[in-house]
Amino acid sequence: MNVAHDFLVAISKSFGLFYLIALSAAVLVYAYWPSNKQRFDRAAQSILDDEDKPWR
Structure with missing residues (x-):
């Protein structure tokens, strides 16, 4: 089985x-899925809640 190097590279x-396009599409679907909105909003607010205290 003699396969040219250029063919294997292509x-x-x-x-x-195609792998990176599919991975990007999967990440976008996960990020914009409606049921994840509450989880992302809670994570965004939890960072602010921890840092919103005066320093002693």
Whole structure:
């Protein structure tokens, strides 16, 4: 089985491109999923609640 190096490079680059596109789409779907809004809002406010106290 004699496969040219250029062919393998093209296949690996294409696979990597589609892999990163799919991963990015999955992250966007997770971030904008409606049921995660409450979790993200709570996490954003918890940081502010901890730091909103005077220093002694």
